Each structure stands twice: as C-alpha cells, then as structure tokens.
Amino acid sequence: TLFLDRIAALDPQLNAFITVDRDGAIEAARAADARIAAGRAGPLTGIPLAHKDVFCTEGVLTTCASKMLGNFVSPYDAHVVGLLKAAGAVSLGKTNMDEFAMGSSNESSFYGPVKNPWDTARVPGGSSGGSAAAVAARLVPIATGTDTGGSVRQPAAFCGITGIKPTYGLVSRYGMIAYASSLDQGGAFGASAEDCALLLSAMTGFDERDSTSLERAPEDYAAALAAPAAGPQPLAGLRIGLPREFFAEGMADGVRAAVEAALDQYRALGATTVDVSLPNAKLAIPAYYVIAPAECSSNLSRFDGVRYGHRAADYADLADMYSKSRAEGFGEEVKRRILVGTYVLSHGYYDAYYLQAQRLRRLIAEDFRAALAQCDVIAGPTTPTTAWTLGAMADDPVQMYLSDIYTIAVNLAGLPGISHPCGFDAGGLPVGLQLVGDYFGEGRLLAATHRFQ
Numbered sequence: 137t138l139f140l141d142r143i144a145a146l147d148p149q150l151n152a153f154i155t156v157d158r159d160g161a162i163e164a165a166r167a168a169d170a171r172i173a174a175g176r177a178g179p180l181t182g183i184p185l186a187h188k189d190v191f192c193t194e195g196v197l198t199t200c201a202s203k204m205l206g207n208f209v210s211p212y213d214a215h216v217v218g219l220l221k222a223a224g225a226v227s228l229g230k231t232n233m234d235e236f237a238m239g240s241s242n243e244s245s246f247y248g249p250v251k252n253p254w255d256t257a258r259v260p261g262g263s264s265g266g267s268a269a270a271v272a273a274r275l276v277p278i279a280t281g282t283d284t285g286g287s288v289r290q291p292a293a294f295c296g297i298t299g300i301k302p303t304y305g306l307v308s309r310y311g312m313i314a315y316a317s318s319l320d321q322g323g324a325f326g327a328s329a330e331d332c333a334l335l336l337s338a339m340t341g342f343d344e345r346d347s348t349s350l351e352r353a354p355e356d357y358a359a360a361l362a363a364p365a366a367g368p369q370p371l372a373g374l375r376i377g378l379p380r381e382f383f384a385e386g387m388a389d390g391v392r393a394a395v396e397a398a399l400d401q402y403r404a405l406g407a408t409t410v411d412v413s414l415p416n417a418k419l420a421i422p423a424y425y426v427i428a429p430a431e432c433s434s435n436l437s438r439f440d441g442v443r444y445g446h447r448a449a450d451y452a453d454l455a456d457m458y459s460k461s462r463a464e465g466f467g468e469e470v471k472r473r474i475l476v477g478t479y480v481l482s483h484g485y486y487d488a489y490y491l492q493a494q495r496l497r498r499l500i501a502e503d504f505r506a507a508l509a510q511c512d513v514i515a516g517p518t519t520p521t522t523a524w525t526l527g528a529m530a531d532d533p534v535q536m537y538l539s540d541i542y543t544i545a546v547n548l549a550g551l552p553g554i555s556h557p558c559g560f561d562a563g564g565l566p567v568g569l570q571l572v573g574d575y576f577g578e579g580r581l582l583a584a585t586h587r588f589q
C-alpha cells in the first residue's frame with residue numbers, strides 16, 4: 137500500500153487521479169503475490185501503475201475527464217489494459233487528463249486541472265497530464281498515456297520524466313476512447329527509459345479488434361537495453377539529425393541552453409550530429425488542427441445520450457435531447473473542436489481545408505523520410521517553453537495550439553518519438569529533449585535515451 141498511501145497523502149494537492157481503485161488494487165496485488173510465490177512472475181508482475189482515463193477499464197469508471205462520461209462504467213477492458221492485467225501489473229486507478237484528450241495543459245478536464253509536482257502553480261502539460269504528474273511525484277512508478285499530437289511527450293517534458301509514443305499501429309486502440317483515430321497512439325511514461333521499455337514491451341502486439349493494428353511480434357525493449365556497450369563510447373556510431381527549422385527561433389532561452397548542453401553530452405558519448413531540414417514542419421500545426429478536429433467531430437458524434445453517457449433531464453423531443461445532452465455534457469474546448477471539424481468536413485469546404493491538410497500531411501511525412509535517410513534519429517526540444525502558469529493560456533486556444541509545434545509533425549508522419557529530461561531552465565523547471573526515429577525505431581530511441589541517462 138506504499139503507493140496508495142502516497143496517493144492519499146499527495147493527490148489532494150496534485151489532482152492527478154480521477155479514480156483511485158484501492159480495493160481492486162489490493163485484490164490484484166494479492167493475486168500477483170500468489171503468482172510470484174508460484175514462480176510464474178513476469179517483469180511487471182506486482183508492479184503498480186495507473187491508466188489514463190481514456191482507456192476503458194471493466195468495472196471501473198472511465199470518464200475521459202468529461203461530464204459526458206461522468207457515470208460511464210465500461211463493460212470491457214481496453215486491449216492495453218487487458219495485456220497489462222495479464223502481465224500481473226496492478227492498476228491503482230485512472231488518471232486525470234484534458235477532456236477527451238484535447239488540450240496541452242490538462243486544464244480542460246471536467247475534474248479540474250492537474251498541478252505540476254515541480255511547482256503546483258504550473259500546468260503539468262497535456263493531455264496525459266495526470267499520468268505524467270503521478271509518475272513525477274512517484275505516486276506510481278509507471279503509467280499509460282495516449283499521444284495524438286504530443287500528449288505523452290509534452291507532459292513528460294513538463295514533469296521531468298521520460299515518455300514514449302510508438303510507431304502508429306504498434307499499440308492497439310481497442311477500448312481507447314477515440315479522439316483522432318489516424319493519429320491516436322497509446323504510449324508509456326516512466327522515470328527512466330528502462331521503465332518505459334518494460335511498460336511498452338507489455339503494451340504492444342497485434343490486435344484484430346483494431347483495424348490499424350500492425351501484425352508484428354512484440355519486441356523485448358528492456359532486454360535490448362541490457363546489452364553492454366561495445367566500447368568506451370556507448371553511443372559511438374549514432375548519427376543524430378538536427379533539423380535547422382527546430383533550432384531557428386521560437387525556443388525559450390532556458391530550453392535552448394539545456395538542449396544544447398544535452399547534445400554536447402550526446403557527442404561526448406560518441407554520437408555525431410548532422411544538419412537536416414524539415415522544410416514543411418511549420419505547416420504541421422495548421423494541418424493537424426484541421427485533421428484532428430475533423431476526426432474528432434466524427435468520433436464524438438456517438439455521444440448522444442442514448443446508449444450511455446450524460447442525458448439531459450428535460451427535453452421536448454429526440455433532437456432536443458441530443459442537443460441538450462451534448463450542450464451540457466461537453467466542455468468548451470471539445471465543442472470548439474467539434475464545430476471546427478464539422479465545418480472543415482462540410483460540403484464546399486472539404487476540398488479547401490481537409491484535403492489540403494491531408495496533402496500537407498504527406499509532405500511532412502516525406503520531409504521526415506528524407507531527413508531520416510541522413511541520420512539514425514532526429515533530436516530537438518520537445519516543447520518551445522517549460523511548463524507555464526495555470527491559467528496563462530486559458531483564454532487563448534491558438535497560443536496553446538502553437539505550443540505543440542515540435543511534437544505534432546511526428547504524429548502526422550506516424551513515427552515514434554521519445555521525450556527525456558535533459559536539464560532545467562533558470563527557474564528550475566525541467567526541460568525535455570525529443571528524439572524521433574524511423575518506423576519501428578522504438579528500441580533505438582530507448583537505447584539512446586538509456587545510455588544518455
């Protein structure tokens with residue numbers, strides 16, 4: 137109960153959890169003990185973890201941080217939840233997040249904002265802010281998250297921990313409440329690359345219930361990390377591409393200094409750096425903020441108050457029930473995205489916005505392909521700034537969208553990305569460095585991070 141007691145003591149200040157499942161956790165821990173005694177334990181047997189509240193959990197509330205799902209108890213487990221249960225991991229509960237994973241600060245949650253453990257006046261990042269804050273505050277050793285446009289990497293950076301988003305299709309989306317299906321991908325948080333490797337290895341694997349799940353045998357990433365370095369320079373031979381567009385402007389001084397120092401450290405460990413270019417990267421934000429709302433407007437049409445979720449108490453007829461239930465159940469940011477998405481998909485605008493955004497998406501993916509032909513991994517800052525003060529961007533959604541500049545292009549291309557801590561700014565806030573690899577390059581990203589750490 138060590139971690140449950142830490143949650144009870146510290147979470148009232150952090151608000152990282154929406155649901156703590158004390159009884160379920162104790163029962164699962166007893167089962168894990170029995171399994172360990174019987175000699176059938178795996179690396180995660182008995183290890184406590186928390187799931188972002190976007191993953192369906194049988195018999196435990198799954199809210200997606202929305203009033204709309206405030207009373208929703210899923211009748212089944214998400215694929216990822218099932219895999220981790222089967223591995224013997226012990227879920228302590230469900231973590232807070234931006235409503236339906238839309239946001240970069242965790243302030244759009246119906247259950248209130250999460251506080252950053254490094255400074256409780258600041259945001260933890262989003263949308264998986266609860267999972268990141270919980271790991272950073274050691275309320276759990278590892279946690280799941282999802283990353284549609286940076287929601288694992290950005291909160292990992294803001295909270296000073298490691299977070300990985302794998303190649304699109306590696307982690308099943310079954311039972312992961314959909315935001316933008318062509319971008320959504322489950323990911324892992326831990327205090328180190330090794331912890332992320334253990335968790336990610338257990339989350340991956342083909343699932344026929346997700347039509348975009350890739351038929352690939354899961355890899356043992358942690359075993360790969362354990363291999364000894366070939367020589368005195370553990371990263372000898374690693375070619376790191378530095379996209380000149382990411383280093384040009386827009387980065388806070390403290391972020392730049394920490395990232396440059398980390399790159400020196402990478403060179404000292406034997407890596408070489410090369411100049412690469414992602415000329416269309418700056419178009420990632422407009423492309424993403426058309427595609428993601430378009431997909432969200434379609435995915436969220438299922439929340440109509442009929443089969444599950446919030447239903448308005450008073451209504452005149454069926455149409456009135458739909459509209460009142462949705463008006464009451466969704467928060468402001470979710471409504472904004474549904475409106476934008478419906479607009480860009482509507483007749484007459486589809487070609488001008490949605491198809492155009494898909495073309496940009498293709499160009500961005502081709503930029504990465506060209507850059508990754510010259511290097512093994514691409515490095516840069518995860519975020520342009522460190523964690524901002526709660527409320528600082530509350531009235532300026534566009535400013536918040538712009539803060540996703542370094543993470544979003546990676547989702548549009550479907551590539552894997554990791555964020556690891558690389559120092560602090562002058563105010564003592566953690567800075568994250570992002571490494572982006574080629575498809576299925578998770579092992580290489582984790583190994584580079586592990587040797588850096």
Ligand code: GLN
Nearest residue numbers: 237239283284285286287
């Ligand atoms: N901040 C981005 C958004 O609001 C990304 C969110 C995410 O990755 N789920 O859409």
